[in-house]
Amino acid sequence: MNSMVLVYMLWAIFGLFLKNHAYKREMFYRRNEHHQNMLPENADVNLIGFSNASLAECSKHCLLGGANCLGVFHNKETQSCKLLYDNLVEGLVFQTRTDWNFFSVNPCQIGWTYYKENCYYLNQTGTTWESARSQCLTSSSHLAEIESIEENSWILGTLAPAQCFDSWVECVFWIGGNDLDNEGSFVWSSDNTALDFDNWSPVEPNSYTDYDDCIVVIYPGGAWADFGCTAKVPFLCKKAQSSL
Structure with missing residues (x-):
């Protein structure tokens, strides 16, 4: 088998693995009641963002971030998201932003x-x-x-x-x-x-x-x-x- 074909096949399998695990992980993600219609100020600076991304796709990105990814701010209307990492938690100040919600495995407020x-x-x-x-x-x-x-x-x-x-x-x-x-x-x-x-x-x-x-x-x-x-x-x- 051509080595390039093998590489593409392995990448395809890896992609399916990530997609499957992202959807599984999303099942454990719940809307965090503490942060509905809220987003940290200067979110573009403090958070890692993605556009044209469903909640499942954002969950995949969070999965790739490992345990340091605490959850996902997602906007259903614009299909965009921002990932929160543990090194960005200190000093967050929230503002009201319609249609933005936070999804996490941890049901506590951010930082707890x-x-x-x-x-x-x-x-x-x-x-x-x-x-x-x-x-x-x-x-x-x-x-x-x-x-x-x-x-x-x-x-x-x-x-x-x-x-x-x-x-x-x-x-x-x-x-x-x-x-x-x-x-x-x-x-x-x-x-x-x-x-x-x-x-x-x-x-x-x-x-x-x-x-x-x-x-x-x-x-x-x-x-x-x-x-x-x-x-x-x-x-x-x-x-x-x-x-x-």
Whole structure:
């Protein structure tokens, strides 16, 4: 068989493979309810666009982008789309744009990560525990309440502080546990209920100072420690996907 013919045949098979997988992946894409009739400002600069493209074709392009492609903004009327990649998420500002909708596997709003009916957001900006609690409330969430070793392990494997290898302090993040009201009796900040699950380090909680009243998760092992609440470290917000 002529080598050029073989190359064309292989490309044709590869094309059919991509098309088939794009359509399969599209079945898992759903219109994200958080971003209907919306498009980021300066979308032509921040997103990778295609014209004369159906949602299925845009899904194919997203498939080629791998896991870094978070989803597709698609305009059914103009048959055009813009692909969102994870390195473009920070600082997005949305504007109303009729007929543009966002399709994604992840049902959470852009920037949040889905796991077992909940959405999570790790804010990399260091702040105090009280400030972190307030910022989570502003986004209709609360400081994360970790309820099982499986959830703790998922967080470790999925959401890691960006500066973890630059500073030990930045290798921890706030969650909602605290004993601010009653020393030694840790509760969750959202409703003051006692912890049903914990993952304390062997030497924790130790109340090393009088201000060690707030819980952090430590990388890379995922153990918990009581920490001075005025320290400025990253924090993890969590909210139920059904409440969005």
